[in-house]
Amino acid sequence: MSLPMNEERVKAAVETLLAEVGEDPTREGLVRTPARVAEALKFLTSGYGQDVDAVLNNALFTVECSEMVIVRDIDFYSLCEHHLLPFFGKCHIAYLPRDRVVGLSKLPRLLDVFSRRLQIQERLTNQIAEVISEALDPLGVGVVIEATHLCVLMRGVEKQNAFALTSAMRGAFRSDARTRMEFLELLKLRGDMRAAFDPARLVAGAGEVAPT
Ligand SMILES: [Zn+2]
Numbered sequence: 001m002s003l004p005m006n007e008e009r010v011k012a013a014v015e016t017l018l019a020e021v022g023e024d025p026t027r028e029g030l031v032r033t034p035a036r037v038a039e040a041l042k043f044l045t046s047g048y049g050q051d052v053d054a055v056l057n058n059a060l061f062t063v064e065c066s067e068m069v070i071v072r073d074i075d076f077y078s079l080c081e082h083h084l085l086p087f088f089g090k091c092h093i094a095y096l097p098r099d100r101v102v103g104l105s106k107l108p109r110l111l112d113v114f115s116r117r118l119q120i121q122e123r124l125t126n127q128i129a130e131v132i133s134e135a136l137d138p139l140g141v142g143v144v145i146e147a148t149h150l151c152v153l154m155r156g157v158e159k160q161n162a163f164a165l166t167s168a169m170r171g172a173f174r175s176d177a178r179t180r181m182e183f184l185e186l187l188k189l190r191g192d193m194r195a196a197f198d199p200a201r202l203v204a205g206a207g208e209v210a211p212t
Pocket residue numbers: 080081082083084085149151152211212
């Protein structure tokens with residue numbers, strides 16, 4: 001848990017920013033901007049104040065089956081910690097239960113806890129895999145995130161792809177090629193993305209490196 005944001009200080013900082021980029025913070029369109037930015041930031045970084053245990057509470061169930069559970073195409077929005085600009089896309093989560101499953105609706109909420117912070121895509125991917133490993137002690141977990149980075153698109157960074165694919169594979173998803181392929185097969189990623197999934201690289205950890 002982090003300290004709650006001091007809105008007055010944030011507003012003052014935004015006002016300074018406005019003046020520094022050559023704007024007049026007192027003109028009509030900008031008068032309430034510092035307050036709006038503070039409000040938006042509070043939401044966009046609300047993950048810092050959320051507790052994973054509270055999210056998962058009462059949503060863990062004992063099961064006997066050990067079929068792969070997969071939730072794909074979970075939308076997320078995050079802020080890159082290098083430029084404070086958005087990166088956003090889809091997250092796909094799968095795990096092989098040992099004896100516990102989590103309510104399916106909890107996975108998107110778990111993603112929100114970590115995406116509503118200043119992030120890099122690789123860390124976000126790993127944190128989701130980590131928290132599922134810890135909470136469920138599954139036989140394996142796989143997380144794939146595909147995202148577009150506005151800091152690359154908007155800044156016109158040459159020869160850099162604004163699209164990045166990252167993965168975190170644990171347990172059976174790391175050690176067993178068939179489990180991993182079953183997961184990737186279920187994702188039915190677009191053709192051009194499949195090429196990024198060189199199994200050797202997946203075993204090593206994250207897939208593509210996110211732009212910075
Ligand atoms: Zn960035």
